[in-house]
Amino acid sequence: MELLEQFKPEEMAVEELFFSKNITTGIAVAHGRGVILLEAERAGVPAFEYTPMQVKQAVAGYGGADKKQVMLMTQRLLKMKEIPRPDDAADALAIAICHGRSATSLLNTERRFDPRRYDTR
DSSP states (O other): OHHHHHHOOSOEEEEOOOOSSOHHHHHHHHHHHHHHHHHHHHHTOOEEEEOHHHHHHHHHSOTTOOHHHHHHHHHHHTTOSSOOSSHHHHHHHHHHHHHHHHTTSTTGGGGBOOGGGGOOO
């Protein structure tokens, strides 16, 4: 909430969850992601979701790219001297690149987070 108040973003992008090995880490990430999406909704900030494959495709040109390829392409696209660190920062930059490339698409409304999709009532 403090970051939203401080930086006043017009919109935000998040990666859809995908975890296959460490369920404990996945649950912690899901909790954090839930808080982020809740605060975005409360602040009226549109949130857009992208799958890991969409992020890889947008950044590396191949949806099956490995993490190192995505990090190298993120570095090149942003003309950074070094690969962004830590890995979470590199992931955030890759998601931002993906959103920036997708934001002009007429299809972008399909990727907007819709809390009704998760309503279990």
